[in-house]
Each structure stands twice: as structure tokens, then as C-alpha cells.
Amino acid sequence: MAALLRQGARRIGGAVLQRTQVAVTSPAVAEERRRLVARRMYSTKKQITEELTRKIQQKKEELYDLMLKAEQSIWTSSFSNKRLLQLLSVHLKPRPGDTKWQLMCLSKRAINAFEIAGLVALSSLIISAGLGFKRLVGERKLIEAMVVEDMRKAEAALVSPD
Structure with missing residues (x-):
């Protein structure tokens, strides 16, 4: 067996x-x-890199077109999809005849401008608050020094009966 x-x-x-x-x-x-x-x-590294870059660009174009079709439907529309569409629109080759692409590019640039303005405003607030705090700390040290000086004078007046 x-x-x-x-x-x-x-x-x-x-x-x-x-x-x-x-x-x-x-x-x-x-x-x-x-x-x-x-x-x-x-094939050199440059050729491989160029091929990969071309494939990535092609995938971006395909994803943008697919998401744009999905965005036209109310059921698949969302805020995060619109943000991704705006981000992708800046990375695509120019599409001068496509009004949706132009609108996405414009809105992305506007959002970037508002983000930069917000960062500048926040930075100026932080700097002004820091300078104000530094001024307060300096004034406090000055007041403490004046109090200490007054206390020394008072002690000196009590100790010497002149």
C-alpha cells in the first residue's frame, strides 16, 4: 500500500x-x-523617476475626473471630497476650458490666502502678547526693587537713631 x-x-x-x-x-x-x-x-534612475512621475500625474488626473463626477451627485458630495478636489486641481495640468477646474483652483488659492492671513494675524497676536508679558515682568521687577529699597531705608532709619 x-x-x-x-x-x-x-x-x-x-x-x-x-x-x-x-x-x-x-x-x-x-x-x-x-x-x-x-x-x-x-534604464537609469532618471528614467525610472520620470516614468513614476508620469504615472502619478496620470493617477491624479484620473482621480480628479472620478471625484468630479461623484461630486455632482448629492449623495456622494462631502466637504472632505471638495477639499481634496481643490487640492488636486492645483496639481493638474491647466484645463483652461474647464470652468469647474478654474473654480476649484480659484477657491484653493483663496483658502491658501486666508490661511496665510490667519497665520500672520496669529503670529502678531502672539508676539504682541509676549512683548506685553515681558513689559509686565519688567515692571514687576522694578516695583519689587523699589519695595526692597524702601524696606532697607526703613530698617536703616530704625536701627540708627540719628
Whole structure:
């Protein structure tokens, strides 16, 4: 019984091994492997980077178009989708005939301007509050010094009976 099982396993294993060897040595697989190795060997980092950049730009364009279609439906419209559309619109190649694209670019630039204005206003508030605090600390030290001086004069007047 064990001998029959071993023999069956050898036959099945051999058939699988023969099929994989045929697939590995088939002309189509060999040609694809040769092209892949040649492309990896002869392409520079710059070419690879350019190809990746082109693919990323293409995906941005596709995502923008898909989200714009979804945004036109009330059921899929959301604030976060609009923000992402605004962000993507700035990264796309110019579309002068597309009014939606122009509106998204304009709104993104307006939001950027408001964010910068808010940061400037907040920075000026922080600086003015810091300067005011510094002035208060300086005045407090001055008052403390005056009090200490008055106390020394009072002690000196009590100690010396002139």
C-alpha cells in the first residue's frame, strides 16, 4: 500500500515538475524575462523617476475626473471630497476650458490666502502678547526693587537713631 502511494506521488510530482519546467522554458516567458532584465539593466534612475512621475500625474488626473463626477451627485458630495478636489486641481495640468477646474483652483488659492492671513494675524497676536508679558515682568521687577529699597531705608532709619 505504501509503495502504491509513493508511486502515485512520484507520478503527480513529476507531472507538476514537467509542467513548471515547460512554463519556465516557454518562449513567451523567456522573452518577457529578457525584456524585463534589459529594461532594469539599461534604464537609469532618471528614467525610472520620470516614468513614476508620469504615472502619478496620470493617477491624479484620473482621480480628479472620478471625484468630479461623484461630486455632482448629492449623495456622494462631502466637504472632505471638495477639499481634496481643490487640492488636486492645483496639481493638474491647466484645463483652461474647464470652468469647474478654474473654480476649484480659484477657491484653493483663496483658502491658501486666508490661511496665510490667519497665520500672520496669529503670529502678531502672539508676539504682541509676549512683548506685553515681558513689559509686565519688567515692571514687576522694578516695583519689587523699589519695595526692597524702601524696606532697607526703613530698617536703616530704625536701627540708627540719628
